[in-house]
Amino acid sequence: MDVECDVAVIGGGPTGLFATYYAGFRGLKVAVIDSLPELGGQITAMYPEKAILDVAGFPTIKGRELVAGLVAQAQTAEPTYLLGRTATGLTTGDEGATLTLDDGTVVSARTVLITAGIGKFSPRPLPAADEWIGRGVDFFVPDFEPYRGKDVVIVGGGDSAFDWAQHLEPITRSVTLVHRRDAFRAHERTVQAVKQSSVRIITKAQVTGVSGGDGVESVEVTIDGDDKQVLPAQRIVAALGFVADLSALKEWGLELDKRHVVVDSAMRTNLPRVFAAGDITEFPGKVRLIAVGFGEAATAVNNAAVVIDPSAHVFPGHSSEG
16 A cells, blocks of 8 residues: 655654654654564664663653653654565655655655664674574563573673663573673663673673573683683573664665764755654764654754745744643
């Protein structure tokens, strides 16, 4: 079924959901496209139980709770959701834009708002554990319960690795974090919290073997290139980051700065009627936070509203005004 709308939002994460709500607030018809089968983007796929600390008004809120609130808020716009589908083609003209999806659906939109985060992403592999994927090796931790009472090895040194170590430590028998360097990319506050916990941290190390029967039973870790240790492990979490696929954006003719879409202060891209907001964007002084994405979403929608209707105002007034 083909779809017509005022704003086609590419990306169903937090920024895309807030943009959907805001477009509805401005009286615009919205369609939301996401390659994942569920709303919430990386939060739903990777860390729904993670405590998020940088959303205004919430001292702390779990990822799934934040997504649930955003979905309920977005529903006021009565959007059309096109989930589990990827936008593969984009053409723009004086009157609007046409998006082609991988299932053949055609979306005719008067404007497009890209809120795709890091793009379509896939996890980096852990070569020594390839044959154990689905039998004890995971890339995401959407639910903590399967790890309860088990020995867990987490491989990686970024935010996800440390977040999962911190949250799994109270319910597992043991957590060991293995990282190839002795420096970490994670937030210093989380690193210190993990160091002060019972989590064992092994640096300058790599996982070089996995053993077991029907499932994982142990992990071989090589330290400094020659010191081998065998650790008990029934679950392995490979938190090695992700490979982002931005090939479609390049083919569409968008101006990119490495992996990000270049925008101006109105969140306009170099293509007519195409805007972007959230982690996907790049401009001088850019800060990648959920809170910033919300503001960019409102900016993009308000400026898109004027493109759709030149008689409209960029600032529509406050939502609290009667």
